[in-house]
Amino acid sequence: MRYYPDKMTPEQARTFGKDVLNIVCQIPRGKVTTYGHIAAWAGWPSHSRMVGRTLRYSPGAESLPCHRVVNIAGRTAPGWSRQRTLLEEEGVTFKPNGHVDMSKHLWEPEINGV
DNA sequence: AGTTTGACTGGAG
DNA sequence: CCTCCAGCCAAAC
Numbered sequence: 167m168r169y170y171p172d173k174m175t176p177e178q179a180r181t182f183g184k185d186v187l188n189i190v191c192q193i194p195r196g197k198v199t200t201y202g203h204i205a206a207w208a209g210w211p212s213h214s215r216m217v218g219r220t221l222r223y224s225p226g227a228e229s230l231p232c233h234r235v236v237n238i239a240g241r242t243a244p245g246w247s248r249q250r251t252l253l254e255e256e257g258v259t260f261k262p263n264g265h266v267d268m269s270k271h272l273w274e275p276e277i278n279g280v
Numbered sequence: 281a282g283t284t285t286g287a288c289t290g291g292a293g
Numbered sequence: 294c295c296t297c298c299a300g301c302c303a304a305a306c
Binding site: 200201202205212213214215216217218219220221222223232235236237238239242243244245246249 | 286288289
């Protein structure tokens with residue numbers, strides 16, 4: 167995976183956002199992944215926060231399964247309680263502490279299209 | 281141009 | 294397991 171040590175140019179930021187959305191739409195039903203993983207797969211390992219921003223503010227994100235993205239601990243997005251409901255409807259199980267059971271539902275990407 | 285803000289993460293307490 | 298803190302970095306102030 168490519169990694170640019172320098173800061174993003176506006177063009178790279180655009181590509182990053184596009185890649186993020188493209189990755190999110192590939193998360194299988196009943197699975198979840200994390201901000202950090204998506205950032206890494208998009209080629210910018212240290213940009214997990216930007217993944218969250220992209221999903222929250224990108225207009226097209228609502229038509230994607232962005233509810234299948236949680237943080238590394240399996241915690242759902244703050245201020246979006248419905249996310250848990252959406253996941254449970256897909257069969258995602260939660261632990262007693264309210265976090266997604268990552269050991270069962272974490273989706274690892276297939277490099278180069280499976 | 282400097283400061284604050286997070287849909288984050290990892291480590292410490 | 295939880296909260297707090299430092300590092301993170303594009304965006305919004």
